[in-house]
Amino acid sequence: MADDGAEKPTVETSTPEAAFGLLSHEIRFGILRALHDADGVQSFSALRDAVGVDDPGQFNYHLGELVGRFVRSTESGYRLAAAGQRVVGAVLSGGVTMELDAEPVATDAPCPACGAAMTARFRSEGIAIECPACELQYTDPDVPPGLVDAVATDEVADVVERWGQRNRASAGYGLCHNCDGPITTEVVLPGDARAPDWLDGDDLETTVVYECDRCGESWHAIVPLAALSHPAVMGFHHDHGIDLRTTPTWNLPWLAVDGGTVTDRDPLRVTVTMTLDDETATFTFDRDLSVVSEQRDPSET
Numbered sequence: 001m002a003d004d005g006a007e008k009p010t011v012e013t014s015t016p017e018a019a020f021g022l023l024s025h026e027i028r029f030g031i032l033r034a035l036h037d038a039d040g041v042q043s044f045s046a047l048r049d050a051v052g053v054d055d056p057g058q059f060n061y062h063l064g065e066l067v068g069r070f071v072r073s074t075e076s077g078y079r080l081a082a083a084g085q086r087v088v089g090a091v092l093s094g095g096v097t098m099e100l101d102a103e104p105v106a107t108d109a110p111c112p113a114c115g116a117a118m119t120a121r122f123r124s125e126g127i128a129i130e131c132p133a134c135e136l137q138y139t140d141p142d143v144p145p146g147l148v149d150a151v152a153t154d155e156v157a158d159v160v161e162r163w164g165q166r167n168r169a170s171a172g173y174g175l176c177h178n179c180d181g182p183i184t185t186e187v188v189l190p191g192d193a194r195a196p197d198w199l200d201g202d203d204l205e206t207t208v209v210y211e212c213d214r215c216g217e218s219w220h221a222i223v224p225l226a227a228l229s230h231p232a233v234m235g236f237h238h239d240h241g242i243d244l245r246t247t248p249t250w251n252l253p254w255l256a257v258d259g260g261t262v263t264d265r266d267p268l269r270v271t272v273t274m275t276l277d278d279e280t281a282t283f284t285f286d287r288d289l290s291v292v293s294e295q296r297d298p299s300e301t
């Protein structure tokens with residue numbers, strides 16, 4: 001839609017500076033929060049009570065500044081507009097106002113390389129799941145801090161992993177988890193335009209790079225992990241009673257951190273072999289992470 005010369009369906013009705021400027025008063029964010037908590041249309045007086053402002057004139061002024069963009073005025077009262085809901089969501093996620101600050105915690109997630117229990121280490125902006133025994137860094141994403149606010153300590157690794165899985169699945173739909181822009185997914189070899197520098201000389205032959213064309217958000221995953229959001233791979237696991245949406249990846253018996261095997265470079269072909277119960281499946285992926293072939297055999301054990 002962006003490049004076909006047709007008129008865009010979007011209209012910029014405000015600059016970011018003006019939109020965020022409207023929120024720069026504690027009463028105004030209080031109004032958004034109260035409308036969110038109220039879950040429905042609120043009268044002027046009920047809303048003023050909820051926010052706790054005595055002066056109706058002052059309250060009316062601040063409410064008026066929000067009406068149009070962040071709040072909708074209806075015959076029966078006020079409700080949160082879609083833009084207001086997004087602002088409240090960003091705050092509730094902790095992504096704007098919180099930082100992480102905690103001592104590392106032990107998890108019961110086994111290291112895929114050596115089997116030792118991995119540790120969750122908190123950075124101000126993210127959480128690393130890593131192995132204290134063999135120093136494998138399993139994942140280290142920047143996450144909105146609120147992600148772990150609502151979970152028990154022993155679920156931290158799980159929720160970080162599901163957050164990553166959600167983003168890889170979202171990329172499979174072609175949508176960025178950060179800005180909803182178009183995502184490009186590419187399996188890369190060292191030296192490719194999108195390949196990260198560290199891939200040159202790394203033990204991995206290949207990796208998957210995700211890149212948003214709009215916000216520039218970019219991250220990577222080994223092919224076996226990225227493959228988990230492909231319908232063919234989900235189907236194989238489903239056939240063996242495993243729901244990949246709720247199963248932590250480190251509990252998959254076949255998963256090793258080998259990144260898949262490059263069987264052809266032009267065109268690129270990468271195979272990943274997975275054994276579940278009495279069946280072994282070999283999936284071959286192309287540069288787009290599409291499955292070009294799938295073979296299932298009885299396992300040899």
Ligand SMILES: [Zn+2]
Pocket residue numbers: 111112113114115116131132133134135136
């Ligand atoms: Zn380890």
Ligand SMILES: [Zn+2]
Pocket residue numbers: 176177178179180181212213214215216217
């Ligand atoms: Zn984006």
